[in-house]
Amino acid sequence: MKTISQIIIREWKRIFSIPNFYVVLLVIPPIIFLFYGLIYQKQFAKELPMAVWDEDQSSVSRQLTDMMDHSDLIHITQKVSSNTEIEKLMKEGKIFGAVHFPKNLESDVKKNHQSNITLYTNGAYLVPAKMIYKGAAEVIIKGGLAVVLQKAEKQGMPAEQATALVQPIKLNTTTLYNPDFNYQMYLTPGLITVGVQMALVVASVLILNLEFKRNTVDELLKISASSSQIIVGKTLAHLCISWILFVLVAYIVFPVFELGKPQTDFNFFLIYTLMSLACIGIGMMLSAISNNLLFVTDVALFFTSPAFVFSGFTFPRWAMPWYDQFYADIMPYTHFLDGFIKLYFMELPLSYATPEIFKLLIFTGVTFPLSIVFFQRKINNYLKEKSV
Numbered sequence: 001m002k003t004i005s006q007i008i009i010r011e012w013k014r015i016f017s018i019p020n021f022y023v024v025l026l027v028i029p030p031i032i033f034l035f036y037g038l039i040y041q042k043q044f045a046k047e048l049p050m051a052v053w054d055e056d057q058s059s060v061s062r063q064l065t066d067m068m069d070h071s072d073l074i075h076i077t078q079k080v081s082s083n084t085e086i087e088k089l090m091k092e093g094k095i096f097g098a099v100h101f102p103k104n105l106e107s108d109v110k111k112n113h114q115s116n117i118t119l120y121t122n123g124a125y126l127v128p129a130k131m132i133y134k135g136a137a138e139v140i141i142k143g144g145l146a147v148v149l150q151k152a153e154k155q156g157m158p159a160e161q162a163t164a165l166v167q168p169i170k171l172n173t174t175t176l177y178n179p180d181f182n183y184q185m186y187l188t189p190g191l192i193t194v195g196v197q198m199a200l201v202v203a204s205v206l207i208l209n210l211e212f213k214r215n216t217v218d219e220l221l222k223i224s225a226s227s228s229q230i231i232v233g234k235t236l237a238h239l240c241i242s243w244i245l246f247v248l249v250a251y252i253v254f255p256v257f258e259l260g261k262p263q264t265d266f267n268f269f270l271i272y273t274l275m276s277l278a279c280i281g282i283g284m285m286l287s288a289i290s291n292n293l294l295f296v297t298d299v300a301l302f303f304t305s306p307a308f309v310f311s312g313f314t315f316p317r318w319a320m321p322w323y324d325q326f327y328a329d330i331m332p333y334t335h336f337l338d339g340f341i342k343l344y345f346m347e348l349p350l351s352y353a354t355p356e357i358f359k360l361l362i363f364t365g366v367t368f369p370l371s372i373v374f375f376q377r378k379i380n381n382y383l384k385e386k387s388v
Helices: 003-015 021-041 061-069 083-092 105-110 125-156 159-166 183-204 209-213 217-223 229-256 262-289 293-303 322-329 332-345 350-386
Strands: 049-053 076-077 097-101 118-120
Touching: 003 021, 003 217, 003 229, 021 183, 021 229, 049 061, 049 083, 061 076, 061 097, 061 105, 061 125, 061 262, 076 125, 083 097, 097 125, 118 125, 118 350, 183 229, 183 262, 183 293, 183 332, 209 217, 209 293, 217 350, 229 262, 229 350, 262 293, 262 332, 262 350, 332 350
Parallel strands: 049 076, 049 097
Antiparallel strands: 097 118
16 A cells, blocks of 8 residues: 555656646646636527518518517517528528518418418528527417417407317427526536546556656656556546546536536536546556557547547437447447436436446446556566666
């Protein structure tokens, strides 16, 4: 235990003195955390600019326009008179969508004839397009039902009977866990944790190789020539640094941006620790296998950079090709995220994350033994060459 303690203290000194470590682990992460938090500070996509092309100029079209403009999602900023104008404004980035009310809209409604209202959205901006569709569709459906209901009541039909006739089936929706579709609540925690994952893996691939590159391996071997003791000591040192990042995230960043959930702290800490160990294990294994520092760094960046995309955070994994699903499964962040959503977002008991915990433990159980075997071989070869 004394030997491992010496290795831990020595590694802490290296982390705080070598730029490769302290920049990646202690300087860049807080900047990224702040940056991600500020991006989504508004929390909601509101008042998206939209144009109206009103050929009917009736009380119905004006009422629908007014209702859309009062929606939190939409802000009517332009009035146009052609499809060409709509395309021009979209190309210039002045609007994200438009609505077209055709001629005879009001008269068709009053005659019980179908009238087609056209909604334009800019699919190049997927999220604003969906938000505009959501806001406009709600208004048009409700507005259309209100017009028909008003007509039925004028004809002498009782209000309750008219409502049942116009809308025989009523849909009630309940959104759980993020009912307001708060972008900060949804994206910021995921982006912050994927940033932690990248920092840990990139720093970990340097842990063993830098000993040889900086000619400090002899100093290390004076403490211990056992790869298991070295790897355990270095792992614990870097795990402590990852806990510092956890404290920064859970008790400073999250509360500042109103993302804190104290009731989830223990479960969050547990699955975060398992992800940290898996990331350190992967980096350590790469560092033990190859002496090429540039190569292992490139591999680490290639491995971690697409983690957010493949994790299923923005697109469901089951809809991906099998080889992309396989790639996602060999990244610890994927399994961390599945557990994180259950434990943090949904605030479920720890037992619900058992599959994810087990998978993260597999990463640890595979990478660390391999690291010990390969690094011991590297130590033996080094000592043999030195003796010759």
